[in-house]
Each structure stands twice: as C-alpha cells, then as structure tokens.
Amino acid sequence: xxxxxxxxxxxxxxxxxxxxxxxxxxxxxxxxxxxxxxxxxxxxxxxxxxxxxxxxxxxxxxxxxxxxxxxxxxxxxxxxxxxxxxxxxxxxxxxxxxxxxxxxxxxxxxxxxxxxxxxxxxxxxxxxxxxxxxxxxxxxxxxxxxxxxxxxxxxxxxxxxxxxxxxxxxxxxxxxxxxxxxxxxxxxxxxxxxxxxxxxxxxxxxxxxxxxxxxxxxxxxxxxxxxxxxxxxxxxxxxxxxxxxxxxxxxxxxxxxxxxxxxxxxxxxxxxxxxxxxxxxxxxxxxxxxxxxxxxxxxxxxxxxxxxxxxxxxxxxxxxxxxxxxxxxxxxxxxxxxxxxxxxxxxxxxxxxxxxxxxxxxxxxxxxxxxxxxxxxxxxxxxxxxxxxxx
Ligand code: FDA
Numbered sequence: 001x002x003x004x005x006x007x008x009x010x011x012x013x014x015x016x017x018x019x020x021x022x023x024x025x026x027x028x029x030x031x032x033x034x035x036x037x038x039x040x041x042x043x044x045x046x047x048x049x050x051x052x053x054x055x056x057x058x059x060x061x062x063x064x065x066x067x068x069x070x071x072x073x074x075x076x077x078x079x080x081x082x083x084x085x086x087x088x089x090x091x092x093x094x095x096x097x098x099x100x101x102x103x104x105x106x107x108x109x110x111x112x113x114x115x116x117x118x119x120x121x122x123x124x125x126x127x128x129x130x131x132x133x134x135x136x137x138x139x140x141x142x143x144x145x146x147x148x149x150x151x152x153x154x155x156x157x158x159x160x161x162x163x164x165x166x167x168x169x170x171x172x173x174x175x176x177x178x179x180x181x182x183x184x185x186x187x188x189x190x191x192x193x194x195x196x197x198x199x200x201x202x203x204x205x206x207x208x209x210x211x212x213x214x215x216x217x218x219x220x221x222x223x224x225x226x227x228x229x230x231x232x233x234x235x236x237x238x239x240x241x242x243x244x245x246x247x248x249x250x251x252x253x254x255x256x257x258x259x260x261x262x263x264x265x266x267x268x269x270x271x272x273x274x275x276x277x278x279x280x281x282x283x284x285x286x287x288x289x290x291x292x293x294x295x296x297x298x299x300x301x302x303x304x305x306x307x308x309x310x311x312x313x314x315x316x317x318x319x320x321x322x323x324x325x326x327x328x329x330x331x332x333x334x335x336x337x338x339x340x341x342x343x344x345x346x347x348x349x350x351x352x353x354x355x356x357x358x359x360x361x362x363x364x365x366x367x368x369x370x371x372x373x374x375x376x377x378x379x380x381x382x383x384x385x386x387x388x389x390x391x
Pocket of ligand 1: 336
C-alpha cells in the first residue's frame with residue numbers, strides 16, 4: 001500500500017507529526033509495534049503528564065548542539081500546545097517551575113492527540129512490528145511488516161529512545177539512521193537515579209526514603225531541588241537533573257545546606273551540650289539522616305566537643321559533600337536517553353536528514369535531551385509538528 005508519509009512510532013512525537021501532516025491533506029500511515037498508543041505519555045508525570053514547560057528554551061536541553069532546537073521550539077511553542085489542551089477543555093495546573101500537568105489524567109493528552117489524528121484521517125496500525133525498512137528503485141521508502149509492505153516518499157522515524165524497554169522501547173530508530181548513513185552520537189540513560197558504591201550503599205541504606213532540599217553540582221552545572229535517598233543510591237529531581245550531565249567516574253557535589261552559612265551555624269553551637277544530630281532538626285533535617293550523615297563524617301558529637309578545625313571541615317563538607325556514584329540505574333529506570341541521531345545530520349527547520357531526502361527523525365531519537373519538567377514532551381511536540389509541516 002502506498003501513502004504520502006509513513007510515521008514509525010505512535011508516541012508523543014509520532015502522533016503530533018501524523019496529525020500535523022494529515023491536516024495538510026497528506027495521506028499518513030502511523031505504525032507502532034505496541035498494543036497501546038503512547039505508553040510513555042500514559043505513565044508520565046505520575047499519570048498526570050507534565051506535558052510542557054512554560055520556560056522551554058534551547059538552553060534547557062542537552063545536545064552536541066543545543067542551538068539546534070531553537071527553530072522547532074519557535075515554530076511550535078509551549079503556548080501552541082497549551083492552546084490545543086485548552087481547546088479540548090483539559091484542565092491543567094502549574095505544579096512548580098513552569099511545569100504544567102493535567103489535573104486529571106495523562107490519558108486526556110493521548111485521547112486529544114488520537115482525536116487530532118482521526119480528524120486528519122491518519123491510518124493508524126498498532127501491533128505492527130517493523131521487519132525491514134528499505135528504499136525502492138523509484139526512491140520510495142519501503143516498510144515491511146507482518147501486515148504487509150507499505151511505501152511512501154517520506155519516512156518519519158519517531159521510535160523514541162531506549163528507556164523503559166518493558167513498555168516497548170527499541171533501538172529501531174538508531175538502526176535506521178545507521179542503515180541510511182545518518183550519524184549518531186553516543187547514547188546513555190539520562191534523568192536516571194544514580195547508584196552508590198557498596199560502602200556508601202551500606203552506610204546510607206537506613207536513609208532510604210529521606211528527602212532533602214539541596215543544590216547538586218557537576219562541573220559548572222547546578223540544580224536546586226530535592227534529593228531522595230534510595231536503597232541503591234540517590235534519586236529525586238535534583239539527582240535526575242544532574243544525572244543527564246554526569247559522566248562515569250565523576251564526583252557529584254551536594255550542598256546540603258544551600259540557604260545557611262554552615263560554619264556560622266556550627267560556631268553558634270560551640271558551647272552547647274546538645275548533640276549536633278538533634279540540633280540539626282531545626283534546619284529541617286530528619287533525625288535519622290542527621291545521625292547517619294554526621295556519623296559518616298565522624299561528627300555525631302555535642303556542639304561543645306567539636307574542635308574549631310573539625311568545625312571548619314564539617315562546614316566545608318556540609319556545603320560540598322562529594323559523592324562518587326558507581327553508575328546509574330540504567331535504561332530500566334531512566335526517563336530518557338541522552339544522545340541519538342546527530343543534529344549535524346538534520347535540518348533544524350524541517351527535521352529532515354540532510355543527505356537523505358524524505359527521511360525525518362523527531363522526538364527523543366534525536367540528540368536533544370530536555371531537563372526534567374515537561375521539556376522532553378515539548379521537544380516531541382515541536383519536532384513532530386515541524387516534520388509534519390514539511391514531510
Ligand atoms: P515515545 O517513546 O513517546 O514513542 C516511541 C514510540 O515508538 C512508542 O509508541 C513505541 O512503542 C514505538 N516503537 C519503538 N520501537 C518500535 C519498533 N521497533 N517498531 C514500531 N514501533 C516502535 N517527559 C516530559 O516532558 N514530561 C513528563 O512528565 C515525563 N514523564 C516521564 C515518565 C517516565 C516514566 C518516562 C519513561 C518518561 C517520561 N518523560 C516525560 C519523557 C517522555 O516520555 C519522552 O521524552 C517522550 O515520550 C518522547 O517521545 P517520542 O515520541 O520521541 O518517543
């Protein structure tokens with residue numbers, strides 16, 4: 001069967017692209033091997049889909065070339081997506097830092113995009129595994145599946161990244177890029193919990209569940225958010241954010257008291273009979289955290305027993321606690337994949353491969369990775385829309 005456009009992957013970017021191409025009158029086939037549409041939208045944002053961020057700008061994205069996403073983000077902005085959400089009467093709220101969530105359910109976003117695709121006469125086929133992608137002598141892309149072969153002059157790859165393989169992630173998009181000579185950058189799990197070395201894991205295991213407001217740094221990058229201790233290491237928004245920048249072997253530096261001058265605070269307790277672990281309750285530290293953390297520093301003592309030199313060292317460590325993770329929890333727990341189809345190989349205005357006319361890559365398969373907080377969906381909408389207008 002022949003179409004004008006075949007879109008591989010009925011996730012966030014693929015559905016957006018199919019709808020926008022269909023609205024131009026293109027005959028669009030949208031293929032996915034999964035049984036259900038857009039599983040990642042469904043599970044996103046704790047079931048409420050953090051569908052965009054009001055502050056989405058190119059400098060909230062990681063890439064070999066973060067400037068690449070400027071054009072798509074300008075062609076289809078968070079406001080454009082919000083306008084569609086409002087048109088469908090979907091109630092939403094800003095949780096924090098420009099992050100917009102559905103009041104009710106992420107299913108509303110899936111239904112909205114599904115409706116847009118239906119209105120645009122998109123032919124959608126689920127549970128359709130792709131067996132082979134090729135190009136015929138007449139220049140059409142061919143997609144062989146168990147349901148038959150489909151052909152089109154435009155092929156849009158929207159198969160996402162590698163995270164959460166248990167709900168359908170595959171490397172198909174990267175394989176298609178390789179097949180057509182489109183460059184790739186190295187890939188790694190991102191927005192992912194970090195794991196402790198055995199020694200730290202044992203020392204901090206009793207802290208699982210403790211959450212603190214901190215500032216986390218790697219190199220020059222810093223995020224002020226919560227860190228969460230887990231049975232395996234560290235998680236929470238601050239860690240997920242920094243994980244995207246973290247390279248194996250690198251230390252992360254945590255300011256455990258970002259709003260307080262730790263040395264002055266300790267000095268004020270220099271004559272005190274009170275155990276520091278108890279006094280730290282006034283800083284908002286849970287007692288079990290204070291006890292375990294201070295014990296690890298050899299400083300679970302009374303204020304008056306902390307010598308001046310030790311006090312200075314402890315203050316320094318409170319502001320610059322260095323942790324050397326031994327890895328990440330990998331694609332099983334990562335929200336996204338960092339790296340992918342090189343932006344150098346694509347047009348930022350259309351998302352088409354420079355050297356392969358008719359072949360497009362959109363969404364997470366591209367080397368554009370957003371911060372936590374709705375940025376990744378905005379990239380999916382923007383890149384999908386742009387490709388849909390051009391394919
Ligand atoms: P996406 O993964 O959405 O879609 C890819 C599609 O391709 C899937 O339907 C898949 O089945 C299909 N596919 C893959 N291989 C195939 C093959 N071989 N043959 C056929 N089809 C194939 N982002 C955000 O901005 N806000 C949020 O709240 C969250 N929350 C969140 C929670 C969790 C748990 C995860 C894992 C991720 C998020 N994200 C997020 C990230 C966000 O989900 C992600 O960036 C987008 O879904 C990417 O959209 P894509 O369309 O590129 O891929």
